[in-house]
């Protein structure tokens with residue numbers, strides 16, 4: 732049986748059913764930037780809920796940051812509140828890592844929605860000398876980390892909005908089309924993809940000549 736081993740220390744609503752959570756673990760889980768972790772908590776009168784979440788904070792940060800959207804659940808309703816306990820696994824999972832990229836090539840990170848989380852962990856822990864990050868969302872208000880990302884040296888941050896015009900420096904439309912419009916070459920860049928499975932399938936078909944690394948969220 733799972734026993735609570737972490738406490739919710741931060742619970743900030745940043746959009747419609749979209750939250751940044753800070754968890755304080757009893758013991759630091761072992762993970763590499765880019766990995767996800769199993770999280771579980773009790774729901775009143777029901778079985779524990781078990782889910783996977785990418786870790787947005789860098790390894791060794793005292794608090795574990797998650798970027799959570801509910802899918803079909805209301806996060807504010809379902810998740811433990813500030814000061815309440817939950818369980819997190821002791822080790823991260825998954826192979827998404829910037830170290831998998833050929834060091835001669837430009838890492839190009841492509842995310843939708845909460846799929847930006849593993850790239851935040853990578854950029855916050857060991858920022859590469861140069862990288863591109865596309866973040867695809869519907870509305871500008873969902874570009875939660877834009878201030879932090881716009882100032883990272885070496886990073887070309889491209890916000891992409893599909894339901895309203897993009898902010899300055901961004902691209903309006905879908906992230907797949909935005910990526911294709913950059914004119915990247917498979918000889919000099921590699922793609923890291925995270926989030927919506929349809930985005931990942933589209934890119935795998937349209938840019939089949941590129942080396943791809945990815946995590947699907949559902």
Ligand SMILES: Cc1cc2nc3c(=O)[nH]c(=O)nc-3n(C[C@H](O)[C@H](O)[C@H](O)COP(=O)(O)OP(=O)(O)OC[C@H]3O[C@@H](n4cnc5c(N)ncnc54)[C@H](O)[C@@H]3O)c2cc1C
Pocket residue numbers: 767782783784785786797798799800801802803804825844845846848946947948949
């Ligand atoms: C490897 C991995 C890492 C993940 N990391 C995160 C993360 O960092 N943050 C996060 O919020 N979720 C993440 N997820 C998704 C999360 O684990 C759950 O899938 C989600 O909370 C909904 O779960 P569900 O069982 O209700 O239904 P699911 O069957 O998982 O999803 C039901 C529907 O909800 C929608 N949906 C699910 N997840 C999301 C999402 N994140 N954003 C928008 N729509 C969604 C989709 O339309 C999907 O068809 C991750 C999943 C995997 C497999």
